Amino acid sequence: xxxxxxxxxxxxxxxxxxxxxxxxxxxxxxxxxxxxxxxxxxxxxxxxxxxxxxxxxxxxxxxxxxxxxxxxxxxxxxxxxxxxxxxxxxxxxxxxxxxxxxxxxxxxxxxxxxxxxxxxxxxxxxxxxxxxxxxxxxxxxxxxxxxxxxxxxxxxxxxxxxxxxxxxxxxxxxxxxxxxxxxxxxxxxxxxxxxxxxxxxxxxxxxxxxxxxxxxxxxxxxxxxxxxxxxxxxxxxxxxxxxxxxxxxxxxxxxxxxxxxxxxxxxxxxxxxxxxxxxxxxxxxxxxxxxxxxxxxxxxxxxxxxxxxxxxxxxxxxxxxxxxxxxxxxxxxx
Numbered sequence: 001x002x003x004x005x006x007x008x009x010x011x012x013x014x015x016x017x018x019x020x021x022x023x024x025x026x027x028x029x030x031x032x033x034x035x036x037x038x039x040x041x042x043x044x045x046x047x048x049x050x051x052x053x054x055x056x057x058x059x060x061x062x063x064x065x066x067x068x069x070x071x072x073x074x075x076x077x078x079x080x081x082x083x084x085x086x087x088x089x090x091x092x093x094x095x096x097x098x099x100x101x102x103x104x105x106x107x108x109x110x111x112x113x114x115x116x117x118x119x120x121x122x123x124x125x126x127x128x129x130x131x132x133x134x135x136x137x138x139x140x141x142x143x144x145x146x147x148x149x150x151x152x153x154x155x156x157x158x159x160x161x162x163x164x165x166x167x168x169x170x171x172x173x174x175x176x177x178x179x180x181x182x183x184x185x186x187x188x189x190x191x192x193x194x195x196x197x198x199x200x201x202x203x204x205x206x207x208x209x210x211x212x213x214x215x216x217x218x219x220x221x222x223x224x225x226x227x228x229x230x231x232x233x234x235x236x237x238x239x240x241x242x243x244x245x246x247x248x249x250x251x252x253x254x255x256x257x258x259x260x261x262x263x264x265x266x267x268x269x270x271x272x273x274x275x276x277x278x279x280x281x282x283x284x285x286x287x288x289x290x291x292x293x294x295x296x297x298x299x300x301x302x303x304x305x306x307x308x309x310x311x312x313x314x315x316x317x318x319x320x321x322x323x324x325x326x327x328x329x330x331x332x333x334x
Contacts, residue, residue: 028277028308034060034073042069045077047090048279048311052116054081054090054128070104078108082131084292085313089131091116093124102127136334137297137315139289140233142263144244146301147319148226149253153219160212164202174202175216184247187270191247222257226322230262238333242266243285243298245275245305265289276300277308297332299325 012020024031029048035041043060047053056077060070081087092110094101110127142148157171166174175181180197183189199209234240242263244250248270254260267285269275276282286293293313300306301319309316315332319325 025274025280026278028279028311029057030279030283030312032077034058034069036064036069042073045073047077047081047087051307051311052091053311053313054087056090056092065100071107074104074108078129081313084294086134086294086310086315087131087313088134090129092127094127095124135294137295137332138334139239139241139291139296140230140329141241141243141285141296141298141314142226142230143298143300143302143305143319144242144246144250144253147299147325148223148242148259149220150223151219152221156215156218160215171216174198182275185245185269185275187248187273191249194247223322226326227259227262229326233329233333234262239289239291240264241285241289242268243276243281245269276302276305277311279308279312282309282312282314297329299329 027048028051029046031044031046033041034043034045042064043058045056045058047056049055049057056074058070058074058077060073078090081090092101092105094105105127108129110129113126113128115126158168160166161168161170164170175198178194178198178201180189180194184191184194195209195213199206199212202209202212204212230240240263242254242265244267246268248268250268250270251260251266254263254266260266265285265288267281267288269281272281272284274281274284282293282298286296289296294315297315297317298306298309299317299319300309303318306316306318317325317328317332
């Protein structure tokens with residue numbers, strides 16, 4: 001990172017490095033370290049930067065330039081993407097004056113093109129390379145809240161909004177928008193601690209908080225039609241997993257609904273200390289299952305999680321209705 005920025009670097013300080021590393025932990029990009037065969041770190045690489053699934057990056061420290069490392073690393077990077085992800089087009093952004101980078105990209109058959117929609121080309125050019133084919137998924141990964149467990153009746157939440165003088169949607173915001181809820185999703189506090197903080201923010205007595213909590217979840221129902229289809233897909237030979245941003249109590253919910261054995265594995269953010277859409281949670285899931293991104297299909301109701309999965313290279317569907325999701329899943333399965 002001290003050498004980032006062609007041609008003379010940007011003078012990154014230790015403090016800047018620390019800030020970059022902390023921010024990087026939440027990236028949806030896949031970040032890789034480039035090493036020599038003896039383990040010497042040479043630079044960094046990866047894909048999915050700027051929120052674009054196929055945007056590649058390659059940086060080598062200046063002492064390792066012009067030794068063939070860039071060609072080796074870049075070739076390995078392209079192999080990984082085209083062999084193991086669903087990404088259709090890869091993009092590089094060389095500066096017009098960086099002739100060495102352009103020679104590298106030409107060697108791998110990249111050609112200048114228009115920038116992706118919504119991206120400002122700035123001082124860089126856009127060069128692209130397209131894949132030849134994409135394989136179908138063999139593993140289905142489902143979200144919990146909003147997909148398998150859905151709020152079918154929100155009267156309980158609406159009544160509390162009236163009682164507390166909250167705007168429409170204020171109950172959801174008080175819970176899901178709170179720092180306490182995020183902390184419990186990341187396993188930093190227990191569900192009880194989270195709800196106590198929410199109760200304090202709403203100035204609820206312990207008795208009122210108990211009722212608020214009960215009414216908040218009262219309208220949630222298991223998506224039985226989708227659960228039935230999941231059983232059918234599993235019987236047909238597809239692997240099924242769960243990946244949810246949720247407190248640790250989801251373990252108990254799965255057991256209460258007799259669903260724990262349906263998912264292998266069931267990965268819950270509170271146990272992992274990281275949440276979707278960060279690429280780390282997707283790679284961790286894939287690693288435990290021993291599969292590549294192209295083997296997996298994520299079904300999630302949150303657009304940012306779908307985008308994060310696609311950035312890594314998974315197939316991904318945004319859940320809107322059960323009928324729509326089942327139709328799109330069936331279209332992707334071989």
